[in-house]
Amino acid sequence: MKKLEVLVVDDDTNLRKFVTAGLEDLGISIVSAANADEAEVILSDCPSINFMLLDVMMPGRNGWEFLKEIREAGNQIPVIFLTARQEVNERVKGLKIGADDYIIKPFEFQELLARIEAVARRRSGSNELAVADLKIDISERMVERAGESISTTDQEFRLLRVLVEAEGAVVSRPDLLKRVWNLDFDPGTNILEVQIARLRRKVDRFERPLIQTVTGQGYKLADQPRP
Incomplete structure (x- = not known):
């Protein structure tokens, strides 16, 4: 998948800090905005941003209005709505406007990450990952x-998936503990x-063998001759 650069838009400072800390710990670039006006400026100034987490109820323009405007302007950035509102008709409204997914507050970081990864995969058009002859x-x-x-067991599959998605880069022990076991x-x-x-x-x-231990750093997947 393409490297993510995420914009989180929410008037809740604590939520922005929570999401920012979690994604930055995984090496994902992230910027934040407190409202639609700030987000509009950031999207204009930072064309490399390729994913948005968007609150629904904010002062000024709400998330629905902001997403409708950017979709009408031709911006097809993937968007996940963040909201405390659980009504089905409101989730349907957001999806019809052009959101890719919805997550209900409060949420666990692991669920948010899984939804981000799922949307990114759908947008890339691929559910299959590979390293050498491993698929x-x-x-x-x-x-x-x-x-x-x-x-594989569920944990083995999650662990292998994280290593494959790293595309040969080293994944640290803290990152693996967070992404596989949701441990901070x-x-x-x-x-x-x-x-x-x-x-x-x-x-x-x-x-x-494919699974390599990088001493003092973590693990990675790479094709290598057997000693």
């Missing part, structure tokens, strides 16, 4: 290597190392 299908939750199907702290156990070992037994039993 994973996100929608079907299937893994295969060298044409052979590999059975080190639990002081070897849960990550245990899952990596289990994943290696399944994924790296082929001619060329």
Whole structure:
């Protein structure tokens, strides 16, 4: 997927800080705005922004009005509405205006991240990811290597998906704990190392291992000859 640069628009300062901290911890670029007027200026000045998290009820123009305006102007940036309003007709209204998804406040960061990733995948037109001869299908939750199907647990699949999506970059231990287990702290156990070992037994039993340990940094997937 293309590297994300996210704009979060919400008049709730604490929510903006919560979302900003979570995404920045994952290396995702993010800027914030308190209202539609600020967001409009940012979108004009920063054409590299390619994703927006948009509050519905804000002072001045609300999220529905702002999204309708930018869609009519031809801006097709992916948008997820953030709202405390749970009525079905309001969610339908937002989707008809042109939102890609809706998330109800309060929400867990892990759910927000999953929705961002899902929208980004849909917009890219691909549910299949690959590294060398390893392929994973996100929608079907299937893994295969060298044409052979590999059975994984939910945690193993989430861990493998994060590594594949990193496209060869190192993913740190804190990032993996956050994205796979939704932990913002080190639990002081070897849960990550245990899952990596289990994943290696399944994924790296082929001619060329893929899962690499980068000492002092984390893990990455890359095609490499077996020692």
